[in-house]
Amino acid sequence: MTPTVAIVGRPNVGKSTLFNRLVGKKLALVDDRPGVTRDRREGEARLGDLEFRVVDTAGLEESTEESLLGRMRAQTEAAIGDADVILFVIDARVGILPADRPFAELVRRSGKPVILIANKAEGGAGLAGAYEAYSLGLGEPVPLSAEHGEGMADLFEALMPYFPEPGDETEDEEEEPGKPLQVAIVGRPNAGKSTLVNRMLGEERLLTGPEAGITRDSISLDWTWRGRPFKLFDTAGLRKRARVEDKLEKLSVADALRAVRFAEVVVVLLDATIPFEKQDLSIVDLVEQEGRALVIGLNKWDLVADQPGLLKELKEKAARLLPQVKGAPVVPLSGLAGSGIDNLMKAVVQVHETWNRRIPTARLNQWLAEAIETNPPPAVSGRRIKIRYMTQVKARPPHFAIFGNQLDALPKSYTRYLVNGIREAFDLPGVPIRVSLRMGKNPFDRDRK
Incomplete structure (x- = not known):
């Protein structure tokens, strides 16, 4: 079984920078201000020949349980x-601040092996602070610079005793069959994305609350539904571009857009009490431009x-406002109450199959002949446009030549006629x-010269 390593500490000590260094990618958002990380973010890390799952956490701060900081602390x-x-x-x-001591006591009480990291010690600049770290009672500190990669060999040596020797790993775990279907959940701030993901997972895995914009990083989570593996991406809320001025929010939005590009199916979550706002339509348009399969979730349906009749009305509204993805499933659900999740996942699986579908060339051209006969292309300068042949060149999404x-x-109106x-x-x-x-001859007609 792969060991799990958690990175903890007070805000702004470089936890996310160390996380990115260990996974070899800039997965976690990094900024100079404290408190950027809020949710737990997991990644596959490698250090030398050690392979492990690493978890980046929110900075530990004293706070009440009900507050956002308190909920962040609970996640950590x-x-x-x-x-x-x-x-x-640290x-x-x-050096050591008063805020470091209660949290050093917290990790000591956990009974887990603790490695003390004196970060930002590049060039020996932080050696005094590293020596001061002995006072925490967590053993000898490992001085390193996560940003510059200094001291990683020392971290490797400190981790080695807690990893099984090569060949000691058990072989009883079988890999789940099939590649996980990647599903991104996007929407405006406070649409209930994290609440929905928590309900799907059956645990309070992500921070939630009445405050808009709690989620910052795009968090990927493994989940199994009816025996099928999925990778869920919870993303930051997407506001109108003109309102996004803060640098950190720009990073969060960019991270959410990257999640859309990597996904196969995107669930655009709407607030059923105020659905189909202009920003909702813009998000759907973005999903269409990226070529992803789409499911519309009407959250807070409870x-x-x-x-009466509201669902039918909203489905008709979706068809009218979103012709570019006509027929996209519209699923009522409640992340808070846990209702409608099965129907949502059925729609996700179905639209994924559609997204992967290939249509035989013979059937396509039979349909094309009938479509042209019903509505012939217009004439240009007295000469009629001729459409001779059609084939599907690829799927994901369906693409026709x-x-x-x-x-x-x-x-363009005739192209729309063909697409519809x-x-x-x-x-x-x-x-x-x-x-x-x-334009040109039919490449499949061997008799033409």
């Missing part, structure tokens, strides 16, 4: 409880479920459809 304490080894990080340049002459003069026809004839709801127009 949960990470300590799950860890096999704890890296307790800022060697600043607050409006007593309104149309061959003919004078296609550069084909009106393809969507309806071959049952492709909720996925973007791409069409390329290619």
